[in-house]
Amino acid sequence: MTVVALLSVAPVTEGSMAGEVAKAVDALEGFDVRYETNPMGTVIEADDVGTVFAAAHAAHEAVDGDRVSTVLKIDDKRTVEGPAGEKVDAVEDHLGRPARGGE
Template sequence: MTTVAFLSVAPVTEDSMASEVAKAVAALDDFDVAYETTPMGTTIEADDAATVFAAAQAAHDAVDGDRVSTFLKVDDKRTAVTTAESKVDRVEEELGHEARSNRD
């Protein structure tokens, strides 16, 4: 996979956004993408940017509301194959430990 993106889609509301965010994430299942949802958004991997854009559009359209906020950041690496996992692995190599901490 050569395109890695970060997507955040949410209705502008003071109520819980979970059900609408779930609709956005479910929309990704209709596309040939791998994804992982985090508390702040969803990392998407695809073979090309066009697939990412189409999936992001579907996620945006899946959310109900008078106002929907969508953020999409795309890394379209055209000369090499990469994955989100390999990007994190490289950072962890530099750190010498996992790129996370426990607040406990």
């Protein structure tokens, strides 16, 4: 899969957002994507950018709230095949260590 994106969908609410964020994550199941949630959003991989936009739209709609804030950041590498994880592998090759720290 060649298109990688970061999707954050959240209701603007003073209470816990976790239940609504879970709905957004669950909506991704309806699409041909790989995804994994981190503390700042969900990384999505798909074969084409149309699938990414459709999945992001569905995730946005799945969240209830008077005001919903969404951020979608897409990296569309059109001439390269390969899983998103290779991007981290390449950085770690240069670092010579895992790309994490402070633990």
